[in-house]
Amino acid sequence: MPVYLDHAATTPMSPEALAVMTRELARTGNPSSLHGAGRRARRAVEDARETLAAAAGAHPSEVIFTSGGTEADNLAVKGLFWARHDEDPRRTRILCSAVEHHAVMDTVEWLERHEGAEAVWLPVDHTGTVALETVQREIDKDPDSIALITVMWANNEVGTIQPIPDIVEMAKPHGIPVHSDAVQAFGSVAVDFRASGLAAMSVSGHKLGGPVGVGALFLGRAVKLTPVQHGGGQERDVRSGTLDTAAIAAFAAAAAAATAHQGEERERIRALRDRLIRGVEEAVPDAVLRGAPGNGRLPGNAHFTFPGCEGDSLLFLLDLAGVESSTGSACTAGVPRPSHVLLAMGLDEDTARGAQRFTLGHSSTEADVDTLLTALPGACAKARQAGMAGHESTIQTAATLARQGVAPS
Structure with missing residues (x-):
């Protein structure tokens, strides 16, 4: 049997997640329906929301379920940019580390090409750590022009953990929202959304023992974010679409198992x-x-x-x-x-x-x-x-x- 040393790409489903997903796949019900099957599915989703929030140090209302980390990154970066730019057209700059996952980098570049954003690529040192002096310099240059800052919690290639608390502290006096792609960090190191001070944080199920195709955006309750897709108004009207009950329940079970010990x-x-x-x-x-x-x-x-x-x-x-x-x-x-x-x-x-x-x-x-x-x-x-x-x-x-x-x- 091959030796698997690519857990950063995806990791095997945990026994806890597999058991929950198998159970839920045998059931039916749309969590937005009002009949018994729908209410049962809704309970499973809300129980999962509470479990996931507890694992990440968040309030359940701050959990927005998505199809994975890529969607969560797109929703955070585009949604924050649009909301902030609509409030003040001067806010065009996005401070983004030069070592982000392509789910963030390509989103920022798309906003540059189509929405008038200006990307400011934050340099890193030889270890892959963001240069804090550059962050402070860019903020001091013109804080009113910054729409958001996005820096990953930990790098998916070289594993470097970024100084997220320091970056949040730099942004706080100016009310600049900070987003972090925590896909690699969540389940691997201690992640506390509330304590971090982040406005938004992206995570993914299949990186910590859950199924592929489910993730979440942790979004502060007071944070304004423009939806990327529209429809039935699910997930605080931030992310419309029928929720995948089985995948969500399995994701929460995996997160609970990963953080318990x-x-x-x-x-x-x-x-x-x-x-x-x-x-x-x-x-x-x-x-x-x-x-x-x-x-x-x-x-x-x-x-x-x-x-x-x-x-x-x-x-x-x-x-x-x-x-x-x-x-x-x-x-x-x-x-x-x-x-x-x-x-x-x-x-x-x-x-x-x-x-x-x-x-x-x-x-x-x-x-x-x-x-x-x-x-x-x-x-x-x-x-x-x-x-x-x-x-x-x-x-x-x-x-x-x-x-x-x-x-x-």
């Missing part, structure tokens, strides 16, 4: 991660760990660059050896592209192309780490033999390796 599980995974990091550095001495050190990164994240390796070649070679990992970079139409996160951290393109992300989760074991450390040296040597000449198509490289039956020794 979060401290113990965080330490277990962190110990596995640290062992993995030490092992990789011993097995491949020139591998370079990227992101913030120690507790400054997500407990399950270990992101490396391997000099002389094309990340996609290494990925496929590890896959052939039964280890499933990720490059953490975008790939469109078979053309490998260096990660915008690594480039923002100051890496050159060749170095950034050698990335490999290993991420651990609730199902990870010591044996998983052992398998990776056994497979990695041979896979890395083969990837270096394949070279990076011409940065040939990922698909072509993978197909060639597969045809040759290349596997690490």
Whole structure:
């Protein structure tokens, strides 16, 4: 059975979530209907709302269910921009970190092209941490022109945890709303929406043991937000659409399970991660760990660059050896592209192309780490033999390796 080390992409459903979803899928009822089946479905949704709110330190009325993190990010960034700009046309600037997930970055760029927004990309240091002095400088420059600030809680590629409380404190005197994509953080580290002071926070079900296709936007009760889609007026008239009762209930069950023993599980995974990091550095001495050190990164994240390796070649070679990992970079139409996160951290393109992300989760074991450390040296040597000449198509490289039956020794 393959060893799965790509929990940042999606993690297996928890037993608690699977049991609840199986139960709810056997039932019927639209939570907006008034008959018995509808009222039962509504109770399941509202119970889930309370459970999810408790897990994230929020009031139940602040939970807006969505189809996932991408929709929650779009709803927050577009909705806050439109609402703030409608109140004051001077508010056109969006302060956004240069290492955001594309669900945020592409939304900001769309607002630039179509809605007159001005993106201000906040730089990061070599660990991927937002430069606070730049945030303060941009606010001081003209606070009345800022529509919102959006900075992720923790980076999906290198795992760096951002200084969200500091950013919120900078914005507070000027009444500037701050949104955070907490998709990677929620369920992995302590997340408290109320204590954070955020106006809005996005989370996703399948990153913490829930099903794919459900997420939530935590939205402060006093925060004005223009809806992105319109219809039946569900979810405070912020996000219309029939609610997926089974997925919502399973999401809440997963969140409750993930946060119930979060401290113990965080330490277990962190110990596995640290062992993995030490092992990789011993097995491949020139591998370079990227992101913030120690507790400054997500407990399950270990992101490396391997000099002389094309990340996609290494990925496929590890896959052939039964280890499933990720490059953490975008790939469109078979053309490998260096990660915008690594480039923002100051890496050159060749170095950034050698990335490999290993991420651990609730199902990870010591044996998983052992398998990776056994497979990695041979896979890395083969990837270096394949070279990076011409940065040939990922698909072509993978197909060639597969045809040759290349596997690490």
